[in-house]
Amino acid sequence: MLETRDLYKRFGGLVATNHVSLSIEAGELHAIIGPNGAGKTTLIAQLAGELRPDGGAVLFDGRDVTALPVQHRAAAGLARSFQITSVFPPFTALANVALAVQAHAGHSFRFWRDAARDGRLTGPARQALDLVGLGPRADVPAELLSHGERRQLEIAMALATGPRMLLLDEPMAGMGPAEGAGMVELLRKLKGHYTILLVEHDMDAVFALADWITVLVNGAVIATGTPDEIRSDPEVRRAYLGEETV
Amino acid sequence: MLERTNEGNKRETAAVLIGLALLVALPFLADAIGKGFYVTLFTRILILGLAAVSLDLILGYGGMVSFGHAAFVGIGAYVVGILSWHVFDGSPLMTWPVVIEGTENGFVVWPLAALMGALFALAIGAISLRTTGISFIMITLAFAQMLFYLAIGLRTYGGEDGIALYNKSGLGSSIDLFDKTTFYYVCLAILVVFVWLCRRLTRSRFGMVVRGARINERRMRALGFSPYRHKLTAFVISGAGAGLSGALLANAAEFVGPAYMSWQRSGELIVMVVLGGMGTLFGPVVGAAAFLLLEEGLADLTEHWQIVLGPVLLFVVVFARRGIWGWIAGPAREDR
Ligand SMILES: Nc1ncnc2c1ncn2[C@@H]1O[C@H](COP(=O)(O)OP(=O)(O)OP(=O)(O)O)[C@@H](O)[C@H]1O
Ligand SMILES: [Mg+2]
Secondary structure, three states, rough: OOEEEEEEEOOOOOEEEEEEEEEOOOOOOOOOOOOOOHHHHHHHHHHHOOOOOOEEEEEEEEEEOOOHHHHHHHHOOOOEOOOOHHHOOOEEEHHHHHHHHHHHHOOOOOOOOOHHHOHHHHHHHHHHHHHHHHHHOOOOOOHHHHHHHHHHHHHHHHHHHOOEEEEEOOOOOOOOOHHHHHHHHHHHHEEEOEEEEEEOOHHHHHHHOOOOEEEEEEEEEEEEOOOOHHHHHHHHHHHOOOOOOO | OHHHHHHHHHHHHHHHHHHHHHHHHHHHHHHHOOOHHHHHHHHHHHHHHHHHHHHHHHHOOOOOOOOOOHHHHHHHHHHHHHHHHHHHOOOOOOOOOOOOOOOOHHHHHHHHHHHHHHHHHHHHHHHHHOOOHEEEEHHHHHHHHHHHHHHHOOOOHHHHHHHHOOOEEEEOOOOOOOOHHHHHHHHHHHHHHHHHHHHHHHHHHHHHHHHHHHHHHHHHHHHHOOOOHHHHHHHHHHHHHHHHHHHHHHHHOEOOOOOOOHHHHHHHHHHHHHHHOOOOOEEEEHHHHHHHHHHHHHHHHHHOOHHHHHHHHHHHHHHHHHHHHHHHOOOOOOOO
């Protein structure tokens, strides 16, 4: 479903993505792990189209999208969530998600009807909120939501764009244990319905959810395989996991 | 929280109704206290309020700090002025490819002023909106300055001295704009309709895209929006409102000149919006009133009345994003 070929990106002298070739099958949950600064977010930004790679190609559904700008990739079904929560603080949770629904539905040159009372927007938006467990908080402005709730809102917005693939950048970052467990449950629900690329630091979550894991260090892939293969890979253990983590 | 915002809503509705009632009653009140010139003053307030509301549409809702908004006001004014001049002069505006005569018919001239404001906004916006932040401010300012000097260069139409109008626009035999109360109510009606249109607009799907782009344009793109087109459309609508306001201003002053387009005028419009409350639509009208009343009241005392305005403005900017309107109508309810 999504493929990168020899992707390469540098910031000045720093190579952030070093000849990365990935292949993510439809329906798969593919996790990317790696230490801080490994280039995970940079990779997602190139997949989503926010950053142009300096070399290599990104293919979505077999089509070369390397030159396609972010909004067109999103419209083609590639949705991302942000590591640093990126929502519309003054809008209610419902309005945030309704905006995402609208992005997918098109028809944004309608000038008259009140968007907040448009069932074709709020209906699907409520569904997405219910799915992530934010249903009861629909009318609260995003700026008044807790950190964990805003992370859930991120996911709801990504889902509401009607994507075929999700790029999730550390959805559990900064969450407490209970919220984290809730997010794992949510991802389990989503798994199979969407192709998912998950960047996450929480190893328990990654090993519980992933079908496939790629390990990124200093911008380069040092290992890729099933969770079992990764767990027993000596280089990964040395470079990253540390004996006690797994 | 929910209760508070609902209450804020009711308070805003009440404030709007009371404000509207006061504006409707104003000519009678002015008459009662024997200060007829208040009608003229408030006519100016309504007209500049219209320009300020149109600016708020892009500044408050779209985050587009246009420092050249007076240019569109000036263009609207010049449409009235130039067509009126040709009536007086008896010469046609142009003879090729079609003959266009001058006219003072308000039903022709006013929509034309709005249209010209929109067209110039389309051209200027299409270029300016490729930039953001300071560059956007500077580029809109530069375009406005270009038009300002262009107007000075219009030798036929008075150049630096502008055009004195011998007639006001005609709106049929039953509406006489020379009657200052009639003119006042015409301006009030136009302002009310424009604010109402903008209010619908800002809450529509289109408006949500423009507002979303102000708050987080990057996120909008990640959702799949291309906000440029929406912002440009808002810019054009805003230009149309400003152009219309210019047509009214020309009629109010019976004069059109390059000074209408000066950067000081653009700055004053921004001050009105900020003072009244950005992103509130009603606030800019209050801001226009506050500005002109301050000017009126303080100009007698001191020539440098804007020295007083500075600190007032600073206070508003620091303590209330929603300006005077936030203070009158309560906290925001931005989700709506
Ligand atoms: N816009 C940029 N300009 C310059 N350097 C950048 C930029 N973005 C990222 N970097 C650098 O690229 C490297 C990879 O950053 P990236 O954010 O992709 O890491 P990450 O794997 O997501 O880390 P984390 O786990 O902390 O989120 C880092 O060294 C970072 O400092
Ligand atoms: Mg990161």
